[in-house]
Amino acid sequence: MTVSTTIPGTVGGVVAQAAVASSAVLPRIPDVGPAERRLRICVVYSRTPVPMRRADQMTVAHLLAFLDARGHEVDLFYVDTGAEAEPEDRAWLIRRTRRCFGFALNRLSVLAGLTRVVMQLLPFQVGLFTAPAQLKAVREAVKTNGYDILYTYYFRSAEITRDLGFPTGTPKAARAGRPASFLAFQLSQTLNTRRIAKNAPDLTHKLFYEVESRLVERYEARIWRHFTRSVLIGKTDVHEIREACRRQGVLEIDNFVYGAHGTDTSRFAPRPDIPVRPDHLVFSGVMRTPTNVQAAQWFVTNVWPLIRAERPQATFAIVGREPTGEVMELAKVAGVTVTGTVPDPALLIAEAAVCVNPMQAGGGMQNKLIEFMGSAKAIVATSVANEGIGAPSDCLVVADAPRDFARAVLDLLADPARAADLGRRAREHVLERWTWEAHFLTLELNFYEAIDG
Incomplete structure (x- = not known):
């Protein structure tokens, strides 16, 4: 993979490829061998994948490691939320991707996001994480790079990539060179925000999440139609989005595939060398x-x-x-x-x-x-x-x-x-x-099916 270059609106700069000894926990490179057919993939994400401080960062980082091990060419466009990253973290990202671009969330982009929330009735998390510079760069890249797959992790980035791929069921002759687009909902945010509101510790948080849950339901019930495939963890999440579609009086989601997370079974493993503390x-x-x-x-x-x-x-x-x-x-x-x-x-x-x-x-x-x-x-x-x-x-x-x-x-x-x-x-x-490799090999098969179907 080649070293990334920067583009207007990005933060940071070119990170030299070097053998850096990392003190951070980074994903191991899976022993999966090369793919039979290599793909050009654009990954769009609303955070910096490493260091892995949250479950979604862990998933995206391990996905990048898997795609690299399989020999796919990956361009990564992510929002840099200001989380501290060591040089070895950024170097790891560069090594795992063909090109890697980060976009800062500054005051102007936050203000633009809040305006979108009010004017378009978008969920707060969607409005705030729709960075204008990222949107412009991704759309230009999709026009010029001939991607096979456009993969958006979490629906908060859906405005960046909506309608850039072909809708599900589009005949090959009508795709006009557009990539198959995947929106990784993972979980139903309608269910998630509703539960958070129910368990909120005070009135302020409760009111905020009550409003957000209504905006999320309205958005989640509709946005899936602008992508080739929707990725969800399991049947509960599918059921909840279908229920949201019914309540909103729109077509029920029907383009989903399952794509759960995994775990690093070499890191999270029995440790006989560490004594168990009683009680x-x-x-x-x-x-x-x-x-x-x-x-x-x-x-x-x-x-x-x-x-x-x-x-x-x-x-x-x-x-x-x-x-x-x-x-x-x-x-x-x-x-x-x-x-x-x-x-x-x-x-x-x-x-x-x-x-x-x-x-x-x-x-x-x-x-x-x-x-x-x-x-x-x-x-x-x-x-x-x-x-x-x-x-x-x-x-x-x-x-x-x-x-x-x-x-x-x-x-x-x-x-x-x-x-x-x-x-x-x-x-x-x-x-x-529940290994990463098992789930990502299934996701890769879904990529091929979407392209060939």
Whole structure:
């Protein structure tokens, strides 16, 4: 792959290709061999893929590693939201792509985004992440580069790429050289924002997410028609978007393919070299994300006192970067630790006797859950947390009511043999169904089908 050049509106500059020793956690390059047919692919994304601080960044970074390993030519157009990236992170991006462009979110683009929200009734997240410079550059690139695939990750970037590909069902003779366009919804944002509003901690947040959920439903029910394929994690997300279409009185989504996330099974793996701490629980995630904040608060408020009443020596670590003030307050509760940013959460997950995933809101699938499973940990999770994965009962315990959740945790702490058996089965389940390679090979087949169909 060649080194990128910059274009007007981009940030940063050319990063020299060099053997840089990275201290950050970067995706390993999968051993998948070259593709039978190489494609020219344009990837459009609303964040910097590395460093991998969020589940969506993790997915895009691993996708880039996969596409590069398969020999596809990839141009990446991403929004640089100002997150700190080390030189080795940017160098890694350059090595994985043919060309790589970043676009800053400045005050002017934010103001333009807010104007679009008001004038076009776009969701806030769509309006704010539609960077004008990115839109112009992507549209020019699609005209001149002969892409086979245009892949947009998350619907917040859909305005950048809408109608640039051919709609589903378009005969080859009528495609006029346009690429097959994929919109990776992943989860139903209608479901996600509605749940966040329901569990909002105060009136201000509740009102904001109530408004956003209505704007999202209106948009999500319609935008899929402007793409060749829609990518969704599972049946729940398809059902929710179809319900949104019915409520909006528009055609129901029918161009979807399934495309879930995976996990790095070499990183999130059993660690016999790290001792398990007795009666120690772990929850991990980005601790400024509203759904994770709500989950941690619910667990500490409603479940933790029940566990400590029976096992007063129990400890609970909330592991994850950027904890909000509300999360930091939880560290004042006896036995609770808030770690903040750590070099590698996998090492702290390895210390857990039981991992918990007490999500109350959210949609799609939970990367943290398959990370726990890949680490061969006994897990107690809510039905919301397991919704997108659907792990069977021999892999984890599902509980929703506080007393049921606490009882499940206590039973596993009291029965290490059962906990070990659950963890072993969870690991086997991940190796069979939830590797990055398995899902991306399916996505690649969907690329070919869209082009040839």
